[in-house]
Amino acid sequence: MKIVFWIIASVALLVGGYLSIQLFFPSGTQTGSREEGLADNVTESEGRQYIEIRAKGGYSPRVSVAKAGIPTVLRLRTEGTFDCSSQVRIPSLNVSQSLSPFGVTEVDLGVLKPGILQGACSMGMYSFEIRAE
Ligand SMILES: [Cu+2]
Structure with a gap:
């Protein structure tokens, strides 16, 4: 009976290890040394700030840190987005936007107030947030 236990334990370890690798290093994403979910995706140009988010099978980065008080x-x-992440909602700003499968869609968020903006796909399955500080 002992051998059966060890076989089950090893399989569990292998599966668990594989899953945690998938979790921390999802294929197709470049993970740098930055905090998970945070990325340098906010730029400023001519008095406006731009927040870049990729929509495909969810949103990345999941958390964006932006400045409050500027447009x-x-x-x-x-990038070939045919899943529901092409239907973006930001309920608190009444934003509901369909994205075409390829390209960039600009959404004017106005002047951000300090706080957290929650965005999600139409089903609420994929989400992202913008922290305005
Ligand atoms: Cu969805």
Whole structure:
């Protein structure tokens, strides 16, 4: 009976290890040394700030840190996006935007107030947030 236990334990370890690798290093994403979910995706140009978010099978980065108090444009980039992340909602700003499968769609967010903006796909399955500080 002992051998059966060890076989089950090894299989569990292998599966668990594989899953955690998938979790921390999802294929197709470049993980740098930055905090998970945070990325340098906010730029400023001529008094406006631009937040770049990629929409495909979810949103990345999941968390964007932006400045409150200046006009802000959200730039949603699709790369062959045929899943529901092409239907973007930001309920608190009454934003509901369909993205074409390829390209960049700009959404004017106005002047951000300090706080957290929650965005999601139409089903609420994929989400992202913008922290305005
Ligand atoms: Cu969805």
